[in-house]
Amino acid sequence: MKLYKHNSITTVFLAMGLAGAAQAATVPEGTPLADKQELVRSNGNEPASLDPHKVESDVEFNIISDLFDGLVAVKPDGSIEPRLAESWENKDNTVWTFHLRPGIVWSDGSAITAQDIVWSWQRLVTPTTASPYASYPGNMHIVNAADIALGKKTPDTLGVKAINDTTLEVTLTQPTSAFLAMLAHPSMVPLDKVLIGRYGDKWVKPEHFVGSGAYHLSQWVVNERIVAERNPRYWDDKHTVINKVTYLPIRSEAADVNRYKAGEVDIVYTLPINQFSQLKKTLGDEVDVSPQLATYYYEFNTTKAPFNDARVRRALNMALDKDIIAEKVMGQGQRPAWVISQPEIGGVKLNGPDYASWPREKRIAEAKKLLAEAGFSEAHPLSFNLLYNTSESHQRVAIAASSMWKKNLGVEAKLQNQEWKTMLDAMHTGNFDVVRYAWIADYDDASTFLNTFRTGDSENTAKYSNPDYDAALRDAAKTQDVAQRARDYQKAEDLLARDVPAIPVYHYVRTHLVKPWVGGFTPDRLGYYYTKDMFIKKH
8 A cells, every 4th residue: 555654654464464454442341431432533634535446545545444344354463354244265265255244234224235346346457447456456366357457358257256145256366375364455345336326436425425334424624624423334333432533634744743732633643753752752652653564665767767777776776875764864663674565574584685784885886886887977967856745754854865865976866745646646647757655565465565566567656567576476476385485575576676666765663642542542563543443531
């Protein structure tokens, strides 16, 4: 999942899992509850949409995960939890049959059926939908999903069918070890075919909206607030405590903290870098820092000169002092990154390139040599635009990176910022040189990061293409042997370190401010925290 922001981010599971980690509000015995069960969460920015097929970042998925349920979810311990599906079985790990819970309904009271799921997944992979996650079912190896997303086959050939109203059959081209965990992703939730057919793109307006989750969209004031109220028709409503949740699109981290101090916000989305130490001193336990499977990086437009030359890309990677960025510019527990995925993920350990361990002076000398080979010199310096979405933290990192490139290589990186939606458009249309990017794991396996650089992947905005890289990922997906999968992923990371379609900068932690009266706040390793798991203590 693309990260909207920030210093503390902003996309595992059983066998690979943590997407959509599921619990329920568990109130410790003897805990007095407030009469008013309402929560206010800041959410970083205005969502691009609340259509699960039209979005790609935590900004939207934070809200969508409250409004919709999927077939399954993943608990914090990695085990798979039944949600809309009550049970399932499989044959040879390639034919999966899911049985829906009896009586599950949309928030308007109409039945949720297996046909709804078939239609929804067909819509997700259909090219005209233009979903950023169109490639996802193909990465799960659902029959024909990849070809449909590429326009080579029709949506009705997708390997998913409704046996009857409550039974769904999914056929894979090969066993996929992360399959159940991948099902928990927000893009895989069922949508209401009738509703979307009636209202088109306007179905997400509060007056039309129908969902399947613990909360129902009741108000959306653009750039001001989104409000969701408890859905009494939710299948697990008896375990919900909070009755109303408000999401505030506060783009400024400083403004977010100020509104928290003024009592207007219960959970702050992320903390400003320059206030972190002071907030730790003054607010103590209200500062929450948790690890996150996510990587911040600078992505190249590899179709555009001079970034179609791997020597240029590798030089810029070598000349960036990531220790300083992680430990000094950020300073909240972030770790310098030399792999795109994670050093430890899905039961495997992955190593950075040899040059990651070189002395800084040796790396810079090699970077200068590479740039010279590519035709750049003091007389002919490299100059490019470095794009980031508007945020104090992104600006600080960009200033640091541009200063390092200037000092170490004589490179001129011109800073350019855009609003979130505008930057996403620029990425998908190839209208950039180098862009700030980040990815949260959609599940606990390196493929969640590495698939975004596969040839033709819908999230491959770098337009990187390497047949050897694609083959390594195909081999990793086929094997059930963890050691072999580690070797395949290491080969893929080694190719990324050589070709550098993106510069990994740091691995994330997530930071929040949380009021003492908010109970049940437990972010998972993906960074998600669900309103249905929380409650307001008497205060």
